Amino acid sequence: MSATLPPDFDPILLANAKAKGKRPWFFEDPNVERVMGIAMAIAMEHAVTRQRLDALERVLERKGLMSREELDAFAPGPEAEAERTRWMKAYIARVLRIIQQEADAAKPERRELDRSMPEIMEELRHS
Amino acid sequence: MSIRETPPSWSHVGRHAMFPQAAHDDVARFDFLANLNGYLSATVLPRVREAWESRVRPRFEREHGRPPADRHEVRKAMAGDPVYQTWSALRRNSMEMRQQVGRALVLGQLPALIEKAHAANDGAPTLKLDPTVTPPRYADAVDIHCMPGGYHGALCDDDVSNGANYDAGIFATTGGMLGRYNDGGGQALAQWLRETRPDFRPRRILDIGCTIGHNIVPVALAYPEAEVIAVDTAAPMLRYGHARARALGANNITFVQANGESLPWPDGYFDLITTAMFWHETSSRAMPAILAEIHRLLAPGGLTVHLEQPQYAGMDPYEQFIRDWDAYNNNEPFWSEMHDYDLKAKMIEAGFDPGSYFETKMRGVVDRAIFPEADGGSEDYGRAPIWTAFGASK
Numbered sequence: 001m002s003a004t005l006p007p008d009f010d011p012i013l014l015a016n017a018k019a020k021g022k023r024p025w026f027f028e029d030p031n032v033e034r035v036m037g038i039a040m041a042i043a044m045e046h047a048v049t050r051q052r053l054d055a056l057e058r059v060l061e062r063k064g065l066m067s068r069e070e071l072d073a074f075a076p077g078p079e080a081e082a083e084r085t086r087w088m089k090a091y092i093a094r095v096l097r098i099i100q101q102e103a104d105a106a107k108p109e110r111r112e113l114d115r116s117m118p119e120i121m122e123e124l125r126h127s
Numbered sequence: 128m129s130i131r132e133t134p135p136s137w138s139h140v141g142r143h144a145m146f147p148q149a150a151h152d153d154v155a156r157f158d159f160l161a162n163l164n165g166y167l168s169a170t171v172l173p174r175v176r177e178a179w180e181s182r183v184r185p186r187f188e189r190e191h192g193r194p195p196a197d198r199h200e201v202r203k204a205m206a207g208d209p210v211y212q213t214w215s216a217l218r219r220n221s222m223e224m225r226q227q228v229g230r231a232l233v234l235g236q237l238p239a240l241i242e243k244a245h246a247a248n249d250g251a252p253t254l255k256l257d258p259t260v261t262p263p264r265y266a267d268a269v270d271i272h273c274m275p276g277g278y279h280g281a282l283c284d285d286d287v288s289n290g291a292n293y294d295a296g297i298f299a300t301t302g303g304m305l306g307r308y309n310d311g312g313g314q315a316l317a318q319w320l321r322e323t324r325p326d327f328r329p330r331r332i333l334d335i336g337c338t339i340g341h342n343i344v345p346v347a348l349a350y351p352e353a354e355v356i357a358v359d360t361a362a363p364m365l366r367y368g369h370a371r372a373r374a375l376g377a378n379n380i381t382f383v384q385a386n387g388e389s390l391p392w393p394d395g396y397f398d399l400i401t402t403a404m405f406w407h408e409t410s411s412r413a414m415p416a417i418l419a420e421i422h423r424l425l426a427p428g429g430l431t432v433h434l435e436q437p438q439y440a441g442m443d444p445y446e447q448f449i450r451d452w453d454a455y456n457n458n459e460p461f462w463s464e465m466h467d468y469d470l471k472a473k474m475i476e477a478g479f480d481p482g483s484y485f486e487t488k489m490r491g492v493v494d495r496a497i498f499p500e501a502d503g504g505s506e507d508y509g510r511a512p513i514w515t516a517f518g519a520s521k
Contacts, residue, residue: 003237003238003241003242003245003283003284003285004238004283004284005237005238005282005283006282006283009282009283011231011234011235011237012231014230014234014282015227015230015231015234016227016230017230017275017276018275019223019226019269019270019273019274019275019277019458020268020269020270020275020277020458021268021269021270021273021458021460023219024215024219024455024456025216026211026212026213026215026216026219027212027216032216033216033220036216036217036220037220037223040163040217040220040221040224041224043159044156044159044160044163044224047155047158047159048152048155048156048159051151051152051155051158052151052152052155055151
């Protein structure tokens with residue numbers, strides 16, 4: 001006998017089902033907890049990736065294709081170093097995008113970054 | 128770092144034939160969660176107590192001119208403390224993540240799990256489901272310990288997903304302290320029976336509220352001659368539990384869908400009646416009704432014994448408050464009330480002789496395959512390897 005699932009069975013959404021019973025929120029601002037929930041899920045998935053990388057290294061080492069010592073002692077040449085540094089810089093900027101944008105908008109000379117839509121609507125209505 | 132702070136990897140979980148298949152990333156997710164829980168209990172929780180001692184309690188005492196009278200006053204005073212808020216928010220989140228990870232693991236392979244259950248269950252006289260048994264209110268009002276769908280929920284016909292999810296997650300939530308097969312409670316009970324009653328040979332054993340049967344399997348294996356009956360109201364748990372017991376070689380258990388408040392066996396039918404981590408998931412009406420049923424079903428000379436978390440009596444209000452966290456924040460609505468009960472009085476009300484009542488501590492049997500060194504008695508609130516056991520003989 002083979003099992004049949006309902007046609008609307010979506011394992012991804014069902015995995016996230018909420019338990020019956022009101023959720024307690026602990027911080028005065030629930031947004032803090034929302035962000036924390038997302039950050040902890042990313043932390044978990046980051047740990048999964050790191051563990052997978054570690055497994056990969058160990059499998060390659062076991063097969064004699066590389067050694068982790070070699071990996072730990074890895075010294076890039078000048079070109080590779082520059083590429084890696086550029087990547088790191090771009091990565092950090094990407095992660096902290098919102099902070100940069102908020103700070104830029106606060107500069108007096110960049111006031112145009114922070115004009116509200118109603119303000120611009122009003123201006124365009126008269127121009 | 129001590130052994131206690133590094134839980135064993137989930138890769139050591141006992142994989143019986145009914146257990147869900149898991150790959151590298153599933154293991155890594157459970158390992159993350161076990162270590163997150165370990166961090167929260169070993170590193171953050173002591174700081175919650177420090178916040179209580181150093182600022183919340185002094186403020187309470189200044190304002191009221193007295194120490195807090197009970198755990199409820201501690202809870203209200205602590206609600207605004209940032210360290211408590213952070214610990215709580217992370218802990219709640221960790222419970223929710225644990226459910227998500229277990230469900231994601233299981234739901235992706237649900238047809239295969241259902242087919243495995245069919246292979247073990249179909250036509251077996253040792254699985255007796257009864258669709259007229261409805262979920263009792265205490266098991267239906269909320270999804271207990273935040274398991275979406277609860278014990279009874281079914282996503283499709285013949286669903287076993289929450290049984291598999293429950294089985295897969297316990298190892299991570301308890302940091303492996305219940306052993307590879309999450310059966311530390313049942314192992315402890317079997318060992319205690321062997322040590323304290325070496326000549327006891329129960330003919331018939333009943334386990335009430337068995338869920339996936341993880342705690343009755345070691346008892347059934349310890350008494351292979353006994354006829355063992357495990358009851359629960361939830362069919363998804365029983366389907367999974369029956370197939371699981373078969374996979375572990377416990378062939379003398381019959382899993383029966385029935386409500387413990389009214390069971391279909393004659394007076395004096397059982398020599399041993401057990402529960403494990405059951406009472407705190409019942410209700411103030413169901414508990415005495417089930418205890419009275421146990422008294423009725425027990426044979427003269429029979430024994431009943433129950434594993435539970437410790438009662439609150441004698442604990443300081445802060446400790447009660449921390450132990451009560453699950454009641455409010457992990458969907459355990461009867462936990463708080465139940466842990467205030469005078470259990471001896473409840474047993475006497477149910478008909479047991481006061482002189483036969485006993486209460487003891489039962490230590491979990493340490494699974495040496497995953498814990499080379501015994502744990503030094505640390506209690507992680509709500510999931511400790513040391514239980515209170517109470518019971519009586521008739």
